[in-house]
Amino acid sequence: MLDSQDHSDRIAEILEAHQGLEGPLLPILHAVQEAFGYIPEAAVPQIAKALMLSKAEVHGVVSFYHDFRSKPAGRHVLKLCRAEACQTMGADAVADRIKRALGIGWHETTSDGRVTLEPVFCLGLCACGPAAMVDGRLVGRVDESVCAEVAK
């Protein structure tokens, strides 16, 4: 884990790289999350100061969007589609089996920090559901065998 000085240096670089954009906050937050895997608490005042916003405003944005995490995720992130088209192909049952196999529910991380399970509402793979995303990789017609990909 990086120490706080490294954090703030990296965030300063990100802020610098996004100068001149109209409405830069979302691109900045994406870049911060890309760099650290989550939005560190300390990033909020630093971003707020640079953009001349209040801390509450930045915090409000971070908390509004499902994508932004306030703490690190597991080593793997498994997202399963819960939306209608995937439901008609048995997504709920697949999700139940995966939850049982991993021993966790939605938004939880296994106790060994191996995998975080998250719901997603449509990946645009609705004609080959149930759909999933494993560490950013798309998977169609998913079943519980996907657990093997997040086994280590």
Add this chain to the structure above:
Amino acid sequence: MKVFVPLDSAAVALGADRIAEAIVAQGAARGVTVQVVRNGSRGMVWLEPLVEVEVDGVRHGFGPMTLADVPGLFSDLASHPKAIGPVEAHPWMKGQTRLTFARVGVIDPLSLDDYRAHGGLVGLDRARGMTRAEIVAEVTESGLRGRGGAGFPTGIKWKTVSEAAGDQKYIVCNADEGDSATFADRMLMEGDPFCLIEGMAIAGLACGATKGYVYIRSEYPVAIRVMEAAVRIAREAGVLGAAFDMEIRVGAGAYVCGEETSLLNSLEGKRGVVRAKPPLPALQGFLGRPTVVNNVISLASVPVILAKGAAFYKDFGLGRSRGTIPLQIAGNVKYGGLYEVAFGLTLGEIVNGIGGGTASGRPVKAVQVGGPLGAWFPPALFDTPFGYEEFGAKDGLIGHAGLTVADDTVDMLQMARFAMEFCAIESCGKCTPCRIGSTRGVETIDRLARGDASALPILTDLCNTMKFGSLCALGGFTPYPVLSALTHFPDDFARQREAAE
């Protein structure tokens, strides 16, 4: 040997990347020079990964491909077990009228030369020789209506922005495509990104806007990558530049950000809450300036309209639904995918004729048209023609033209509950009917599930409050799936009562 392997998300999700690697490796092992083009998808998702091999200028299809099928591509093609023959001659392709999707699956998405060779940039060239008012008039005359869901005439929106005063105006493309059963925007951006860029550049000319943004949902990594590359290429080639330039922006997992005012807030770096209208985004949109917000398919339909003329486009369609619509056939369906056709097919022709019924082989019980805010249709309404007014007359909507097919194992009470739950999760929180109403909706449906019939009038009341009291269509249209389930499938709600007794 020239081979096409889609880079499209659906193809990739079914293994296309591994197939592409295996083809290259197999070619190397056999000493055959293989040129692999990563094209968009033809839209026949049940055949993905669909590999095409070009022989004497004709593209022969093979799918769905597995790794074991790869060596066969290097011997007698006609006897390959996955051969489907010339792709263009496939009934799925032949039945379509591909105007917006003419190049998707055909060209190399990131080759501007390929784009030009297939009719690209003709519309923009023509627009450059026209006045603003002439471009707006052409789009208005074509009858094009917004494909994002609301069906508002695109030309009229452009006219407002074109005539608005302001030194800086914007073209914002709504690529948030959050509806379940929809993937047309994704396929277009992945398979023909220059078409969207051209459409936005034409919109810029028509409205006097010099800057554009494409707001793409974060769930679409492939579309983001292809669009970013295409913008760079278009800029280097001078298609984008001082007169009109654009940026790709990425959403952050909020369904409501597909609503145009919420999208604008998000683009500005704010919470994606809905703004009250008026003011219209056309007059006070991004950063308070005149802004066109249009769906991907609306904008990507403009180049062909300019290239071939409004009359050509308008000639297709039904009633006040002019032109073509890319149907997205999804869910429990035998032949799922994207099928672009003139408005006017009946729902039954789409689901049973084109889609071939369910994938499970069981009877179709219901079809949800228009995403999570659309109504469920029973087979009794399969004679409804696909058009904005026609679906409205049956208490439904066509939305972004996605269809979710469900077989007879679906429990409509659960689907109604899901609609409310989804609304509760995704509500931006600004208005009470949506924020609180949806949570109460889930509780009320749970009461019904427990056999408490007295909850029924409460549910219909609640739906009315949401319909008429919500600030946007998230709360306002969630009653569509709920009430249609209740109206057309009362047994699913009654059965639960009996079970409890």
